[in-house]
Amino acid sequence: MRHIISVLLENESGALSRVAGLFSARGYNIESLTVAPTDDPSLSRMTIVTSGSDEIVEQITKQLNKLVDVIKLLDMTAHPHIEREMALVKVRVGEAADREEVKRLTDIFRGRIIDVTQQTYVIEITGEGSKLDAFLEAVSPFPVLEVVRSGVMGIARGDVALQL
Amino acid sequence: MSETSSSSTAITGAEIFCRSLQAEGVDVVFGYPGGAVLHIYDALYRQDKVSHVLVRHEQGAVHAAEGYAKSSDKPGVALVTSGPGATNAITGIADAYMDSVPLVVFTGQVPTSLIGNDAFQEVDTVGITRPCVKHNFLVKDVKDLATTIKKAFYVATTGRPGPVVVDIPKDVTAASCEFEYPESIHMRSYNPTFGGYTGQIDKAVDLILSAKQPMIYTGGGVILGRGSEALTEFTRKLGYPITNTLMGLGGYPASDKQFLGMLGMHGTYEANMAMHHADVLIAIGARFDDRVTGNIEKFCPHAKIVHVDVDPSSISKNVKVDVPIVGEVEPVLRALIKALDAANAKPDPEALDAWWKQIREWQSQDCLKYDRESELIKPQYVVQKFWELTQGDAFVTSDVGQHQMWAAQFYGFDKPNRWINSGGLGTMGVGLPFAMGVQFAHPDATVGCITGEASIQMCIQELSTCYQYQLPIKILNLNNRYLGMVRQWQEFFYQGRYAMSYMDALPDFVKLAEAYGHVGMRIDKPGDVEGAIKEALAQKERLVFLDFLTDQSENVYPMIPAGAGQNEMILV
Known part of the structure; x- marks a missing residue:
């Protein structure tokens, strides 16, 4: 199933490659990925569109949360959006x-x-x-x-x- | 004398590095100098609180730091230069990542003005190490150095531990600023689990007490989380059988009658059979690794599973669990013990009795038997004798392969942090540098390195380090002239086509040891094994290299072939 995961992360060099590297290293699908700083310039917000079984998406969110640069995330698919x-x-x-x-x-x-x-x-x-x-x-x-x-x-x- | 007061309190980045390590209570750094870290080495030279151990290859520095960390309650620290210094360190960093070893690795970097210019000894260290670190940092401003070092130690040692790399350009170590080491650190993006979420405890206890055929399965997390005392209390209170993973050995006393030995590919028959037939599995600080589960489709087909782990991503990663508990092992075990005491129910004594009867029957298989009458030295016998002669109280490191499995099977570990090996990455060559790190953490302890003639050659240069620092390590080289585990797989699965598994042109290890300034002994008769080990142990001040010429055809049993279930073992 398709999921849209929004991620708040530190706006630091290397943060994007940590996320991209996680997806390639663990073989997760990535349909699209957008990222830009937020109104708070120390933060970036990323939107990742991915797909996978419930188990895989659960792992994706856990692994994203485990990245030290990731502050918070939300699987949009669980909410009206x-x-x-x-x-x-x-x-x-x-x-x-x-x-x-x-x-x-x-x-x-x-x-x-x-x-x-x-x-x-x-x-x-x-x-x-x-x-x-x-x-x-x-x-x-x-x-x-x-x-x-x-x-x-x-x-x-x-x-x-x-x-x- | 004419310096202004503000500049007189400023110190260089290199000095900040030393002061920060002192503030962290670091007593030893394993490393190797080079151009990019010369300022740091100069500052280290001019202080005496942090000592530095000069290895012979950067891989050895990181493995030694791992050995130090795994056998103690402190993180390991390594320091290497840029470029090849950093790339040589990668294997150690990846090893620490797989086995969750708290490590801070400092790498020199070319000056910031040259980064990206393909400068001499430049490599994108942060990029190269990214997939195999818990986190990494590039320090671009001397003002950030102390805080970054604080963060590095904090990240490395909290939650699920792991290696953190701090990459420091040379100009940052030359620049100056005021030094203040942060007392504490808060990172909004990093909130490791402290304590445990106890919401699920009652549910777990209900399930645990309802078991008729329970099994406790624990891993390296118990050791990392200092939970072995609580685990022992918990297990004895229940009277349930327990098994440890390769990384978890010593988490529960091996000599206890509730202990069924190691599980997994080369685990005992009784441990694997009990796993397969369990109706409730209590997994603690273990991660359902493929070497443990065998074929995941056939894993624990009847069991409801409770899983305690500090890392949420470990839970339901490989095997779906019924009661997940995210938390540090020790406090969660304490909460479980408390809840067990408060519970009205007790384990069903009749069911448990029948279960133990079944387990004793599996144990009567005597799955670790070997030919004790052989005229050749059996590798198992060497390990067993070493265990006897050290009263099971040595620190034991191993390399990777057959000897590693025999060490795990035959050296019964009653205490945590005594068994130091590479479980996740399976890195040949770790044994000797691990032993160095252990010996630095425990200068008076007996440290044995159980290795093979192939693995030992992968970091053999560290014999020189051992001589420089007079480390009295006992090396037990189980020399079968083969890459034993490769040979075993070729015998079982490739119709005996021994492609490249024969170690031709081996050195004379006795002479080699002597050339490095150590004592070397060759043992080729079973009758000489005991005497040789005794003699080696008596040499309290010297490194002794015991080269045992062992039976070339010996295999590690039992074995679960890749793709098979835990009840489908090859026995002797």
Whole structure:
């Protein structure tokens, strides 16, 4: 089963490689991993998307907790939560008709065109992974030059909060 | 004289290093100098509270520090230079990681300005050691040095212990700042378990008392957690049978009648059979290692399991348990004893009686028997004689292989911290440097190193260290001219194709010992074994290398072949 694990860890050099190394050393799946400092610059927050049986995910959370740089973690999957991912998509739109169609698709998916040249659009789109997949499918008839995906971020709904 | 008062109290990083070690109560550091640690060595030279032992290879330094830690109640400390000094230390660090040995290893590093430039003797020590340390640090500012050392000792020795590496660039040891060693340390990201969560105690006691065929299975955690007295009280109170893992030997007195010997791949028939047929298993400070469980599908098929461990990730890692108790072994055992005293129920005497009857029947198999009439020296006999002649009271280190198993089977350990071996990583070459560390921790004790002619050669250079520091270690070399355990597997599983398991061109160990300044003896008749050991033990001031030419074809029995269940042993 797919799990989203959010981790608060010390914002120190090497902390990321401890987590990445743990996953490779123990053979755990890692679908995506995002990390950035939080509003408290001494802390980083990481979102890991992984999959495995209940036993494996239990081990993953235990092993993550065992890392000295990890302060706290939360398996989002155990709570109602919101997932978001962003994609930046560069599409070749040489013809006027293409420009209109791609603009229309972008609007339908509530994306934004954030860079325009004579030949290309860069589209910013945010949502759950499946929405991003659907958009990429929708624009696939056009020449897609580049796709950048951020990986998943997650936050629990309501009062549940991952904080110190 | 014209220095300002503020600069006159500042000291160098190298001096901070020494003062920090003094503050930690470190009395000995095992190490080897080199360019990146010269400032540190200079500072060590100019103080006399922390002594330094010069090894002959950095691997030996870390293993010696392990031996020191495993046989005492203090962490081991090693100091090596950058680059090859650090890479040579890796095997020892990985060994300490697998066996949860509290260790602080200091590595020199190239100056901060050169890090990442492929400088001379540069290696990414923090990167290389990351997968085999409990934690590691790179100190980039002299102001952080004292606090980092404090953290290193704290992390190494608390919770489930383990090795911590502190990488110190050379310029940090030259720079100066005020020194203040923190009294205590708090790390928001590191909260080891102290004491025990006792919420599950009552549930555990109910299960323990309901058992008809109970079994207590304990590991190295009992020794690391100083729980052997509590374990002994707990076990005797219940009257249940007990087995120890390889790492747990000495956690319960081997001479006690409730002790069934070691379990696992080369454990006793009775211990493994009792495990297989148990209905309640009480696992304490053990981690269900594959050498213990055999085929996990066939492991303890009938048992409900209570598991006590300080490391939550050990629980339900390999085997799903019914009552997990996260906590330090000693306080949890005390809580269990208290709850047992308060409980109204008692173990079912009839069921327990029948269970012991069954166990005695398994014991009558005499699974550790060997040919005592042989004209060749049987390795088991040597270990048994050493045990007799030291009244079971020596510190014993071993290397890895057949001799290790015979030492574990035939030297009955009645006390914890007496049996020092490499269980997790299985590192050949540890025996001699382990023994050095033990001898430094216990200068007056008898320290025996039970080894083989292959393992001993992997750190043989440390004979020179032993001479320099006059360490009167007794080396018992069970010399069968084979990589014995490899040969045994080739005999059993590769139709006797002995690929590369014959040790050709062995040195003359007697001359070798003498060349290093020690006493060497060769023994090739069973009748000479006892006399030789006596003579060696009488040489209180000298290292004696006893080279026993043993039966080449002897195998370690019983044996659970890889993939088999605990009830599927090969017997003699």
